Amino acid sequence: MIAQNFEYTVATSLAEAVNLLQKHGGRAKILAGGHSLIPMMKLRLATPEALIDIGRIPELSYVRQDGDMVRIGALATHHVVETSDVVMRHCQALADGAGLIGDIQVRNKGTIGGSIAHADPAADYPASILAFDATIVTLGPKGERLIPASKFFVDMLTTALEANEIVREIQIPVQSGKTGSAYLKMAQKASGFAICGAAAVVELDGSGALAKVAIGITGVGNRAFRATETEKALKGQKPTTDLLKKACEKASSGVIALEDIHASADYRLDLARIFARRAVEAAIERA
Amino acid sequence: MRVEGQFQFEGISSEAVWDFLTDANRIAECLPGCEKLEKTGEGTYEMQMKIGVGAISGSFSGGIRLHNLQPTSQYEMTVNGNGAPGFVKGEGKVQLSPKDSGTLLQYSGDVSAGGAIASVGQRMIGGAARMVIDQFFKCVAGKL
Numbered sequence: 001m002i003a004q005n006f007e008y009t010v011a012t013s014l015a016e017a018v019n020l021l022q023k024h025g026g027r028a029k030i031l032a033g034g035h036s037l038i039p040m041m042k043l044r045l046a047t048p049e050a051l052i053d054i055g056r057i058p059e060l061s062y063v064r065q066d067g068d069m070v071r072i073g074a075l076a077t078h079h080v081v082e083t084s085d086v087v088m089r090h091c092q093a094l095a096d097g098a099g100l101i102g103d104i105q106v107r108n109k110g111t112i113g114g115s116i117a118h119a120d121p122a123a124d125y126p127a128s129i130l131a132f133d134a135t136i137v138t139l140g141p142k143g144e145r146l147i148p149a150s151k152f153f154v155d156m157l158t159t160a161l162e163a164n165e166i167v168r169e170i171q172i173p174v175q176s177g178k179t180g181s182a183y184l185k186m187a188q189k190a191s192g193f194a195i196c197g198a199a200a201v202v203e204l205d206g207s208g209a210l211a212k213v214a215i216g217i218t219g220v221g222n223r224a225f226r227a228t229e230t231e232k233a234l235k236g237q238k239p240t241t242d243l244l245k246k247a248c249e250k251a252s253s254g255v256i257a258l259e260d261i262h263a264s265a266d267y268r269l270d271l272a273r274i275f276a277r278r279a280v281e282a283a284i285e286r287a
Numbered sequence: 288m289r290v291e292g293q294f295q296f297e298g299i300s301s302e303a304v305w306d307f308l309t310d311a312n313r314i315a316e317c318l319p320g321c322e323k324l325e326k327t328g329e330g331t332y333e334m335q336m337k338i339g340v341g342a343i344s345g346s347f348s349g350g351i352r353l354h355n356l357q358p359t360s361q362y363e364m365t366v367n368g369n370g371a372p373g374f375v376k377g378e379g380k381v382q383l384s385p386k387d388s389g390t391l392l393q394y395s396g397d398v399s400a401g402g403a404i405a406s407v408g409q410r411m412i413g414g415a416a417r418m419v420i421d422q423f424f425k426c427v428a429g430k431l
Binding site: 001029036037040043044045046047048118119121122155156157158193221222256258259260261262 | 288289292340341342343344345371372403404406408409410411413414415417418
């Protein structure tokens, strides 16, 4: 199908894009890589009156370390994230996730900012973004806003972004000590979307106990979530096989799961328990 | 797609909840994106609504039928809608029971869809339905 008619404007700066968003009063969409928005427009599931292309704004596709912070520009493509030395050194789970998105064409065009702003319940990034306690920097008419990851993903396709705000940067604190992280997923074969994806970030103390453990799960519920009960059961403990298994039994407690022809709700909840454990094990392995 | 859930109306009697949920004008006040809701017969309504979940949105026109009404305790509901993005159908049961000092509403049903929505959005239909239902009941509770 062909998209409904729309106006197309190339923004030369984020501030200009914010102004254009305001001008259209919620009926325009920001175009970054276009790998979620364009397919939806072609199916006429999304019918914005205008597209504001931010894809040509220079210098928004950086990945760099700035003291104890990794900063990722909103327009960094999945391929850039996947192959960045900084990301691989400090937040490997994010690189794992980026490398598992769609196919190489998607990874060359799709952007991290676009993906998280779209907030597909089966997107890969949100699991790691939550587990790393990242901060989302946005730009709106009133200036910049820092949104903690825990407040950013509100519901299915719904974030804490206001209608006239744009994601500018993702900030991830550099982990200190003996740390490791990993992201693993079970993908839907045709689309590559996560039926379940789990990211784990761990820090081991001198005795080999888990000084810190954070687990983010995507693909299972309306939005990605932290497996807080599992984290509580693991914190401060030595990660034995038995303990990991037992703690991860609680990885999806209280979650209302999605279901479709590929996976029932119960199956997704079960995958969450299994992938949480595997992700923690893989993160420990890397620590 | 099975959709079920519950909602507690604090400090509101089941009579009040019942009256609201069976009054077309009042339903229209709370149905997200509702542009038109008209009573066309006993328990049947015609509606037009614009449903939006994030970047996805579409206008639907269709009907709602309430049947097997057992005043203040339960009724069944059939919903269907057609629009550019495809069609949606839903069938479900709503039960009201007094709980604590308020009313507990429990709903369960099946939602299905066809067309473009189903081809790309099937995995999201259940979750999107829950979002709309939840918004609706929150709004009802706020108005009672």
